Amino acid sequence: MTTIAEAARIQRRIVTVLAVTQVVGGLGNGAGIAISALVVKDVTGSSGWAGMAVVMLTFGAAAVTVPLAAVAVRSGRRPALTLGWMLGSMGAVLTVIGSDVRSLPLVLLGLLLFGSSTAANLQSRFAAVDRADPSQVGRSLSLVVWSTTVGAVIGPNLTGPGQDVARSIGVPDLAGPVLFSFVAFTLAGLMTLALLRPDPLVRLAAAARAPSGIRAALPHIRGTTLVAVYAIASSHAVMVSVMALTPVHMEDHGASLQIIGLTISLHIAGMFALSPVMGWLSDRWGAAQTILLGQCILIVAVAVAGTSGDSELQITIGLTMLGLGWSASVIAGAAMLTRSVEVSARPAVQGLSDLALNLAGAFGGLLAGLVVAWQGFGTLTAAAGTLTLPVIVLVLSGRRVAQVVPTE
Structure with missing residues (x-):
């Protein structure tokens, strides 16, 4: 029988391994996502198509989220996360090839698979709380999310070095950063496979026999859990829709890479x-x-970004605040969700939550390109801001039950 001290040691090891892999994987995500819209714009020659980059990335993440959750239920988090990172690595390769031969279908397919890395990134935060003490769910989850900072912040700044690498091997400049994504995702997958031991879900033996997938999760999507899922998905849609078209907005105003x-x-x-x-x-x-x-914070962020015009400082402030609003909403939403569902059902419900998050992001990214091409960036930010209102109403109406912690 595992002692309290042994359980704490195992939890620390799991969080440490997940944190390190998130640093590496986050670098790949940051490098590729920052220029994905520009890659599509370069291949098509149209800003209207640029939003399809985030659409494919988020649809890709959505497509594998529930299958990865099912793999986790049956075989553990380790094989599920490894699979997600490796699919992302394949996507990075296809994106580079598609950019080189100027094939939009190949680029979009590559970005679709690239999105699997996002699914692995998201499910890592839930892996961090599989063995966590109920009073430290938010802490454990947020530490793994925080570890993404190092790689994710460095990643977008690899555009310059990426150009040099791209030119040295004869591919388009914008494909260079995606090469870094390929290396990062491969390393994250190998590290997960080798080091994530013991598996976070091993102690939940009953989960291996529990039903998985959307049908298993739906009966639990009610009350506090429903509020949590909606808050997570809506906040992600606000963030993605504005972030996706910011590089295009800035490039149109003369900003450098x-x-x-x-x-x-x-x-x-x-x-x-x-x-x-x-x-x-x-x-x-x-x-x-x-x-x-x-x-x-999201409301203030879209107001600042939407009125930025050609001010690089103001758009940067707006985008930074957009990230802060997303962080508060998604981390708190994930903690609320985890506490509101019994242990055996958590992987399925968490998978459905990430599916909703990614579909909301894909929908936001799809509309973002169309809105910007039609009415401009300011209209896009105003429309995104209105998505916060239903969340505020739902959370305020459900606050009486929002802090309920189920008995395990």
């Missing part, structure tokens, strides 16, 4: 750097209150 990369880096820093603070707030202050804080 280096400035665009710096802006996205600071945005990603906003998403991840203060995540331990958001986790602490969720544990101590309450998940519902932390979600409301995140929604208020």
Whole structure:
């Protein structure tokens, strides 16, 4: 029988391994996502198509989220996360090839698979709480989310070195950073396979016999859990829709690739750097209150970004705040969800939550390109801001039950 001290040691090891792999994988995500819209624009010659980059990335993440959760239920987190990182690695290769031969279908297929890395990234945060003490769910989850900061912030700044690498091997400049993504995802997958031992889900033996997939999760999507899932998905849609078209907006106003990369880096820093603070707030202050804080920050962020015009400083401030609002809302939402569902059902419900998150992001990215091509970036940010209102209403109406912790 595992002692309390032994359980704590195992939990520390799991969180450490997940944190290190998130640093490496986050570098790949940051490098590729920062220029994905520009790759599509370069291949098609149209800003209207640029939003399809984030659409494919998020659809790709959505497509594998539930299958990866099912793999986790049956075989453990280790094989599920490894599979996600390796599919992302394959996607990076196809994106580079598609950019080189100027094939839009190949680029989109590559970005679709690339999105699997996002699914692995997201499910890592839930792996961190499989063995966590209920009073430290927010802390454990946020530490793994925070570890993404290092790689994710450095990643977008690899656009310059990526250009040099691309030219040295004869591929388009914009494909260079995606090469770094390939290396990073491969390393993250190999590290997960070799080091994530013991598997976080091993102690949940009953989960291996439990039903998995969407049908298994749906009966649990009610009350507090429904509020949590909706808050996570809506906040992600706001963030993705604005972030996806920011590089195009900045390029149209004459910003260099280096400035665009710096802006996205600071945005990603906003998403991840203060995540331990958001986790602490969720544990101590309450998940519902932390979600409301995140929604208020998102409203201010879209107002600042939407009125930035050609001001690189203002758009950078707006994007950084956008990341902070996302961080508060998604971390607190994930903690609320984890606490509101019994242990045996968590992997299935968590998978459905990530599916909703990615579909919301894909929908936001799809509309973002169309709205910007039709009415401009300011209209896009205003429309994104309205998505916060239903979340505020739902959280305020459900605060009485938002802090319920189920008996395990």
